[in-house]
Amino acid sequence: MRVQAVRKLEPSNRLHMVRRGMMAGLPIMLGYLPIAITYGVLASQSGMNLLELTLMSMLVFAGAAQFLAVSMVAASTGAVEIIIATFVLNFRHFVMSLSFVNRLKQIALKAKLPLTLGLTDETFTVSSLYRKEAKEDYGAWFYASLMITAYSSWVVGSFLGGILGDVMPQRLSESMGIALYAMFIGLLVPAIKKHYRISFVAITAMLVNFIGQQWGLNQGWAIVLGTLIGGLSGVFILKDEEEEEV
C-alpha cells in the first residue's frame, strides 16, 4: 500500500519525462558548448558570416562534418567535394539510427521521424543507454527533450563562437577537445563495470576502426566498419540480459 502511495506522488507525466530528458542531455550540453564555440570561431575565420555558420549548425547538426566543411571552405574546395565528404563522414549515423529505431517500437512513426533527425554520436549513445524510457508513457518526450537540449547548446554555442571571435584563451579551448571523448568514456565504463563482456565489443570496434584507418580507409567508413563488426561480435559474446539491462 505504501509503495503505491509513493508512486502516485511521482506520476510519469510529460513534464516529468521532459525534465528527465534534459538531465540526461546535460553532459552533452557541457561537451558541446566549448566545441560549438570553437566551431563558430573557426567558421568565421574561414570567411563564413554569422548567419551561414549558425544555419549550418541548425540544418546539419554534425560536429565533425562541420569542422571538415569549414576547413574545406577555408581551402576553397568545391561544393560537391564538401558534400560528398560530409556524406561519407556522416554515414555512421545510418547504422546508429537503425539501432535507435529498433528500440523505439512502441513510439509512433510521426514521433520517430523528427527524433532520428536529432541523432548524433552523442545523442545516440546517451539515449541508447536509457533504454527503459522507450517503453514508458511519454517516452518520446524524454528522447525529444534530450535531443533538444543537445541541439540548442550546439546552435547557441556556434552562434556565440561566431560573434565573440577568439575570446577563449587558446590553450583552454584546445584542452576542451578532449571533452566529448571523456564523455564517451564516462558512458562506456559504467556499462563495462556492470557486464565485463561489453568490453570485448568495444575493443573489437576500436581495433577494427584503428586497423581500417591504418590501411588508409577514410575515417568515416572506418568508424562504420568498426561499429558494424564490433556490434556483430556482441551477437556471440553478449547474453540477452546484458543487452537489455544496461
Place this chain on the structure above:
Amino acid sequence: MIIWIIIGMAVVTAVPRILPAFIMNQLKFPKWIDRWLNAIPYAALGALIFPGIMSAKPDAPQIGIIAGLAAVLLAWVNVNIIVVVLGAISAVFLMTL
C-alpha cells in the same frame, strides 16, 4: 555559394538518419539481428573513442591517451559524468602548461 553547400550537407546528413525510421516500420528482424543492433551502442562508443582520442591534441597523441586513462579512472569510481569530463579537460590543461 555557401548556402548551397549547407543545403547539400543537410540533405546528405538527414537522409541516412531518417531512412531507418521508414525501413524498420515495415520489417521484423530475426533475433540475431536484433542482438546485433542492441550491441551497436557499445561498438559505436569504442570506435568513437579510439583512435580518435589520440588526435584530441594532434601534435601530442600521448596527452589524449593519458587524459583518457584519467577519465577511465574517474568513471570507474562512479563520479558523475560531468566530473569525468571536467577531470579530463583539467588533465589536458595541466599537461600542456
